[in-house]
Each structure stands twice: as structure tokens, then as C-alpha cells.
Amino acid sequence: MGYVGHGSVPCPVEFVIKLNGGALVELSVMLSILSKGMLLSVEIFVLTLLFSIPLGFVVTFGRMSKNFIIRNLVKIYISIMRGTPLMLQLMVVYFGPNLIFGIKISNEYRFTAVIIGFVINYAAYFAEIYRSGIESIPVGQYEAAKVLGYNKFQTFMKIILPQVIKRILPAVTNEVITLIKDTSLAYVISIPEMFSQAKALASSQNTLVPYAIAGVFYYIFNYIVAYIMEWIENKFSYYKIS
Amino acid sequence: MNILEIKNLKKSFDTEVIKDISLTVEEGKVVGIIGPSGSGKSTLLRCATMLETIDSGEIIYMNEHAVRTNPDGKAVYASPKELRRIQRYFGLVFQNFNLFPHYSVIKNITDPLITVQKKSKNEAMEIGRRLLEKMGLSDKEHAYPCQLSGGQQQRVSIARALALNPKILFFDEPTSALDPELTGEILKVIRDLAQEHMTMVIVTHEMSFARDVADHIIFMDGGVIVEQGNPEDVINNPKNERTKAFLNRFER
Ligand SMILES: Nc1ncnc2c1ncn2[C@@H]1O[C@H](COP(=O)(O)OP(=O)(O)OP(=O)(O)O)[C@@H](O)[C@H]1O
Ligand SMILES: [Mg+2]
Numbered sequence: 001m002g003y004v005g006h007g008s009v010p011c012p013v014e015f016v017i018k019l020n021g022g023a024l025v026e027l028s029v030m031l032s033i034l035s036k037g038m039l040l041s042v043e044i045f046v047l048t049l050l051f052s053i054p055l056g057f058v059v060t061f062g063r064m065s066k067n068f069i070i071r072n073l074v075k076i077y078i079s080i081m082r083g084t085p086l087m088l089q090l091m092v093v094y095f096g097p098n099l100i101f102g103i104k105i106s107n108e109y110r111f112t113a114v115i116i117g118f119v120i121n122y123a124a125y126f127a128e129i130y131r132s133g134i135e136s137i138p139v140g141q142y143e144a145a146k147v148l149g150y151n152k153f154q155t156f157m158k159i160i161l162p163q164v165i166k167r168i169l170p171a172v173t174n175e176v177i178t179l180i181k182d183t184s185l186a187y188v189i190s191i192p193e194m195f196s197q198a199k200a201l202a203s204s205q206n207t208l209v210p211y212a213i214a215g216v217f218y219y220i221f222n223y224i225v226a227y228i229m230e231w232i233e234n235k236f237s238y239y240k241i242s
Numbered sequence: 243m244n245i246l247e248i249k250n251l252k253k254s255f256d257t258e259v260i261k262d263i264s265l266t267v268e269e270g271k272v273v274g275i276i277g278p279s280g281s282g283k284s285t286l287l288r289c290a291t292m293l294e295t296i297d298s299g300e301i302i303y304m305n306e307h308a309v310r311t312n313p314d315g316k317a318v319y320a321s322p323k324e325l326r327r328i329q330r331y332f333g334l335v336f337q338n339f340n341l342f343p344h345y346s347v348i349k350n351i352t353d354p355l356i357t358v359q360k361k362s363k364n365e366a367m368e369i370g371r372r373l374l375e376k377m378g379l380s381d382k383e384h385a386y387p388c389q390l391s392g393g394q395q396q397r398v399s400i401a402r403a404l405a406l407n408p409k410i411l412f413f414d415e416p417t418s419a420l421d422p423e424l425t426g427e428i429l430k431v432i433r434d435l436a437q438e439h440m441t442m443v444i445v446t447h448e449m450s451f452a453r454d455v456a457d458h459i460i461f462m463d464g465g466v467i468v469e470q471g472n473p474e475d476v477i478n479n480p481k482n483e484r485t486k487a488f489l490n491r492f493e494r
Contacts, residue, residue, distance in 0.1 A: 039472035143293050144340035148406065149329050158357065162344045240388040241343050 019064035025207070030201055034213055038198030041183045042112075044193060048118040048179060055119060063131055067130070080157030081124030087185050090117040094189040114186045118179070125175055134160065166236040173229040179220050194218070244305070245410045245441045251289060251299035259285045262299075267410060272291045272437035273444060274456030274473065278488055282465040283445045286325040287412050288444070291334045292325070303331040304409060330359075333403030336417045339395045341387040341402070348374065351402045359406065366405075373401040379432065393424035400431055405490045410441040417448060429455075449492045452471070453477045461485045 059092075062074035081089070094113035099104040105113075137160050145155040184195035192200075198214035201207075246267040253260040259282045267273050275283050288294040290301060292308065298317050301308045308328045309319050312342045319325065340436050341350050351373060352366035361369075374380050377397040396416060403411055413432065417425035429451050435442065436455050446452050452459060452473065459476040461469045461484075469482040 138340075140336060140338060140340040142343070144336065144342070145265070146293065147291055147329075147332075147334045148324065148354040150354070154357055158353070159342055166344070239343050239386040 010146065025201075025205065030205070030210060031200060031210070031213070034194065034197055034210060036216070037074055037192055037194035038217055040186075040192060041180075041194040042218075044114060044118060044183045044186055044191075045179055045221075047115050048122055048183075049176065051115070051119040052122035053125055055123035056130055059123050059127035060130040064134070078127060079126045081121050082128070086117070086121050086182060087188050089121055090114060090185060090188055093117040093120075110189055110191060113121050113189060118182070118186075121174065122179060125169055126172070129171045129175065130164065132171075133164040137163055163241060166239075166241065169233045170234065171221050173226070173233070176225055176229060177222055179224060180218060244331075245269050245303065246443075247300070247302040248290060249302070249386045250311075251286070251301070252297045253264040253282075253285055253289055253294060254297055259465050260289065260296075263329065263333065263462075263465075263467055265467070265470075267441060269409075269442060271441060271457045272436050272455055273443045273460060274453055274459045275443065275450035276446065276449065276459060276488070277462035277468075281462045283462055284401070284414050286462070287334070287414050287443070287445060291332060291412055292329070292367055293334075295319070303328050330406065330410045333406060333408035333411045335400055335411065335413045335416050336401055338419045339387070339392075339399040341395055341399055343387050346386055347379065347390070347398050350387070350398055351405045353367050354390070355403065355405055369405050370401070373405055374398075377401050391424060393427045397419065397431060398429050404435075410443065411435070413444040415441065415445055415447065417446070447492075449477055449489065461488065463488070 030075060059078065062070050063078065065071045065074070090113065093116050094105070094110065097109075098105045138150045141163070142155060145159045150159065183193055187196035187199070190196070194214055194217060198210035201210040225234055244266050246265075248266070249264050251263045252258065252261055261287060263282075266274070275286070277283055285294060287340070289296050296309055296317050296426075298311045300310050306328055307320060308325060309317050311317050316374065319463070322327065339421070342353075345353060348367070348370050351370040352363070355361045355366035355369060356363060371380070374383055377400065379394060379397055379401070382390060382394060382398075387398065390398065396419075400411075400416075406440075408431070417428050425448070429448065433443065433455055439459050444452070444456065454473075456473050459470060459473045460467050461476060461480070461482070463484050469476055469480060469485045475481075476485065477489065479487055
């Protein structure tokens with residue numbers, strides 16, 4: 001697993017060509033190359049969720065802030081994140097520092113850029129889901145908590161948040177599933193994740209087998225994630241929200 | 243001893259909804275508030291329970307000012323610390339219960355005790371079980387609100403309010419969200435509380451209930467108290483034309 005910890009990340013096409021020098025490789029070699037891509041895809045997926053799920057809350061609070069400036073800045077940020085292609089955003093994050101500020105970008109930055117790009121994009125989407133969830137909680141819940149003497153923090157953490165989580169889980173599941181497929185967009189800045197590896201192999205080997213393997217991989221990945229999300233949703237099914 | 247005093251309360255939204263209302267509630271007394279829709283009954287309770295901020299006037303619980311009014315006519319609330327203490331004097335039962343759906347029946351009652359009043363879990367459970375028994379809901383301890391009838395939910399919400407041991411309990415149309423056959427069980431619970439001399443302010447459309455349970459009836463219309471007095475007088479022999487017109491719409 002050469003790419004863990006933001007190590008040097010070679011360009012996938014070079015990588016494959018160097019490896020086989022134009023000759024055909026066996027299926028086992030193909031699988032080993034693809035599995036490295038898989039790991040990278042999973043890594044992008046996990047790191048993106050790890051950072052964007054909490055960051056989404058920060059963005060939501062900004063979006064719902066009473067402060068006019070904060071609220072509107074966050075609104076603009078969200079609308080850009082949702083209104084432009086993720087692929088373009090990844091390119092801006094990767095090439096931007098060089099093009100705009102003339103900073104020399106190192107090869108290590110490639111992976112960091114992918115994670116930053118995915119995190120700020122997904123945080124914006126999660127934020128809007130969280131906001132719709134928070135706004136759907138009846139005002140009576142806040143009022144009951146207030147009259148009972150809960151302070152604002154206790155009200156949010158104990159009364160509101162658990163209900164918000166239940167309400168937003170289906171929408172979050174959708175985003176998470178979309179993210180699996182979106183990880184393949186990392187290829188635009190030459191991250192050798194699953195799909196770019198498959199593409200490189202397919203062209204150098206003149207076969208569609210890598211694509212088939214990639215398809216199976218994405219399907220299984222989705223299946224596992226959907227299973228986990230369903231399990232979490234079931235954990236919240238012990239009560240109904242009126 | 244006056245548990246609650248309200249003096250010259252005024253509250254506007256777009257228009258003035260409460261126009262100079264004063265009332266006092268003595269310890270152990272039950273005050274019934276009646277009046278047509280939109281007359282400001284809920285707003286009055288919401289101001290008294292600090293869910294709305296008032297424009298001017300005074301609200302005093304147990305001789306402690308929650309709000310007073312400056313000479314220039316602006317309402318000034320007590321400090322957050324004082325308000326937290328004053329908050330403990332009252333409880334509110336909502337028309338639509340507002341139970342916490344993700345908490346079991348017992349947790350709805352015990353969680354405020356533990357979180358807000360910092361009671362031990364054992365002590366809270368003891369209080370919770372005693373109140374559930376009183377409400378005839380001992381077998382529902384571990385049920386969730388969605389598994390209960392409206393009447394049962396309302397009894398849980400009354401238990402939840404009582405658990406915090408308030409000096410005064412407000413009810414805003416506690417039976418209006420219930421099917422007619424379920425209102426009886428809630429009215430009985432409130433009657434029992436009145437027998438135990440719980441101090442209460444009850445907004446209701448149940449005229450015969452108000453007459454039976456209240457020591458004092460207030461008839462509100464258009465944001466003012468139009469008529470008040472003992473239940474027999476106000477409900478059986480109203481003096482004011484508006485009171486008469488309002489009561490005529492109810493079968494007595
Ligand atoms: N948050 C609010 N914003 C604006 N207007 C409000 C608000 N709350 C209440 N009002 C208005 O204040 C007036 C009094 O409303 P309130 O709910 O106190 O009446 P009510 O006597 O409780 O009526 P009902 O018997 O229908 O419950 C109404 O005209 C209502 O439209
Ligand atoms: Mg009302």
C-alpha cells in the first residue's frame with residue numbers, strides 16, 4: 001500500500017507502462033494493481049467522510065447564523081460548491097495555489113488536494129442536509145425543553161440532534177453512496193485511484209476486463225456501505241417522529 | 243401568598259395582542275381562562291412562561307421579579323441566572339404535548355430531573371415511577387410516545403411537568419388535541435391535582451369543567467380581561483354582553 005500517508009503518488013499511466021513495458025500482464029498482476037487503486041479509493045472515501053461530516057455542522061451553524069455577514073458568506077460558499085462540478089473544484093484546489101499565488105506545488109500535495117476538494121464539497125452538501133433536518137424539528141420541542149429548564153446546548157445535544165440524525169439519515173445515505181462513485185473523479189489530478197488504474201490498464205492491455213473488475217468493486221463497495229447505513233437507520237427505528 | 247402576579251402586561255406582534263392585563267394567582271388556587279379564538283389566551287400563557295418576551299409590564303413569581311418595567315416604559319428581564327431560578331417555579335402543559343419522541347416515557351420524565359436539576363438517576367427514577375403510577379401509566383414506563391394514545395401522551399407530559407415540582411402549572415387547552423372520548427381522563431387528572439391544591443392556570447374551552455375546577459374564571463376577549471370572578475357568576479350569570487355572547491355558543 002504505497003499511497004497511505006500522502007507518500008509519493010506517481011501518475012497512473014506512467015506507473016502501469018513502467019511496470020509492464022508494453023507486455024501483457026497476468027490477471028493476478030492486474031488485480032494487484034487494481035487493488036492498490038481500490039485502497040486509494042477507499043482511503044479518499046473514508047477521509048472525506050471523516051472530515052466533511054463534522055465540518056458540515058460548522059457550515060450549517062454558519063448558514064443559520066444570526067450574523068448577516070457570516071450567513072451570507074457561507075451561503076455563497078455553499079452555492080459555489082453545489083453549483084459547479086466537483087471535478088473543476090478538484091482542479092482548482094490542486095492547480096489553484098500555483099496559478100493564483102505562484103506557489104510551487106509538490107507531488108505530495110496531490111493527495112491532500114483531493115481530500116481538501118472532496119471535504120469542502122461534501123461539507124457543503126451535508127450542511128444543507130443538516131439544515132433541512134434541524135429546521136424540520138417542530139418548534140414545540142425547543143419550547144418544551146426551554147420550559148423544562150434545559151439550556152441551549154443541552155437542548156441541541158439531547159433533544160434536537162438525535163431527532164435530526166434520524167431524519168437526515170436517508171439523505172446522508174444518498175450522499176455517502178454518491179461519494180463512492182465520486183471518488184473516481186480524483187483521476188482529474190492524476191490520483192491513481194480505482195477507476196484511473198482500470199482505465200490505464202484497459203488501454204495498455206487492450207482489454208475491458210479491468211473495467212469489469214472496477215464495476216464489481218464499486219458495486220460491492222456500495223453494497224457494504226448501504227448495508228452499514230441501513231443498520232444505522234435501524235438503530236434509530238425504535239421510535240417515530242410525529 | 244401570591245405565586246404569580248402579572249401587572250399591566252402588554253404584548254404586540256403586528257398588532258397589540260395583550261392590552262394591559264393584570265392578574266394574581268394565589269397559592270393553591272385554580273384560575274380558568276376562557277375566551278374566543280384569537281383573544282390572546284395562549285399569548286398570555288406564553289408570556290408568563292417566558293416563551294415570548296413582553297413589551298411592558300411586570301411578571302412576578304413568589305415575590306421575585308422576572309420582568310419589571312423601566313420608568314420609560316421598557317420591559318427589563320432579570321439576569322439569566324435569576325431567570326433560571328424563577329423558571330423552576332412554573333411548569334407548562336402544551337396542547338400538543340411536545341413529548342420528546344426519542345425518549346421512552348420514563349426518560350421523558352427523568353431526563354429533566356437529571357440534566358437540569360442534577361438529581362441522581364435513582365432519585366429521578368423514583369420520582370418518575372411515582373408519577374407514572376399516579377397517572378395510571380405504570381405499565382407504559384418503557385413505551386415510546388408514538389406508542390401511546392393522545393390521552394396517555396398528555397398524562398405523560400403532565401407527569402413530566404409535575405416531576406420538576408413546580409409551584410404553579412399552566413395548561414394551554416390540554417384537551418383540545420384529543421378525541422372527545424379521551425378528554426375525560428385528562429380532566430380527571432387535573433381535577434385530582436386541584437383537590438391536592440396544586441396551583442394552576444388553565445386555558446380551556448371546556449366550560450363545565452372550568453366551572454367545576456376553577457376558583458376564579460377570567461374571560462378574555464381582544465387582548466383584555468372583559469369579565470372575571472367566581473365561576474358560578476361568570477359562567478352561569480355573565481354580566482358583560484361579550485361574555486354572554488361567547489357563552490351562548492356553548493351548551494350549558
Ligand atoms: N408568533 C406570532 N406572531 C404573530 N402573531 C401572533 C403570534 N402568536 C399569536 N399571534 C396573534 O395573536 C393573537 C392571539 O393569539 P393567541 O394564540 O394568543 O389566541 P388564543 O386566545 O390562544 O386563541 P385560540 O383559542 O385559538 O388558541 C392572534 O390574532 C394571533 O394571530
Ligand atoms: Mg391558544
